[in-house]
Amino acid sequence: MKKLIALLALTASPAFAAGGPFLSLHNTNFVVLLAFLLFIGILIYAKVPAKIGGLLDARAVQIKAELEEARALREEAKALLASYEKKQKEVIEQSERIIASAKDEAMAAAAQAKADLKLSIARRVAAAEDQITSAEQSAIRAVKDQAITVAVAAAGDVLAKQMTAEGAAASIDAAIAQVDAKLH
Template sequence: MMHDPHFWELIAFLVFFGIVFYLKVPGKVGRQLDERAAKIKRELDEAEALHREAQHLFAEYQRKQRNALKEAEEIVAAAEAEAKILVRQAEDELKTSLERRRRQATDKIAQAEKLALQEVRDTAVEVAIAAAGQVLAQQLQGAAAAAQIERAIGDVKAKLH
């Protein structure tokens, strides 16, 4: 039996396992495996927590983006409404200004017409008075005639003005 290689293999095998159990290798290996499993579990838990946090941040980002887009749309709508109001106000102011200028021009034209008519009347009166004075001067002679002519001219001027 001592010469049988299988016997020595069995002895080596038993000694090997004896040493392994004596040095508590299975417990150490088990603890290392348990520690490694715990470490992997912690890393997985941490990764899961980071994943949840990332999902939360992503959802919050999407909500903020939607809110920003909505706010931008509201700002654009308000700006468009304000622009329309400003355009209407400008149109109204332009119409008012044009109407006021038209009235002013019409008033100036009417005043110019009155002034022109008054000047024509004044000129006509002066021409008529001068003509009447010449006619009376030719028909009447002397100092009494001159006084009567002056009085008549004064009366005509007073009545025509």
């Protein structure tokens, strides 16, 4: 490699294009060639190409490590994405189950409400019928009581017209005797 660099440096130098004696210090092309060769020699002596190669190799190793880390991160991201997609699918399924359960509960609640409403209506109808029956019985009692009151009053009027003082006294005595017999 070193020899190849030196050979290329010599063949590509502008010193071959100059006229006159080439190996003279008065020839600027020769002096530039010598300085260039000296510079290349110093670089080779200081092992700059090896250091540059080492730096490039280190950089390549670093890039390779970064690529491996990026691959690992990519795989981790894929796993994480798959995990989140799985969780999302589970959440969607769970929400669908919750919705179905809520619908079933709503339907059951509606059916129960209908049954409760029918039962409540039946109770109210029965209570209304009881109230009507009670009102009828109360009205019948009131009519009977009124009829009895009217009949007693009419009977009292009739008896008062037919009764004399002696008959009233005998009737009172008979009533007292009847009460006395029942009490003793």
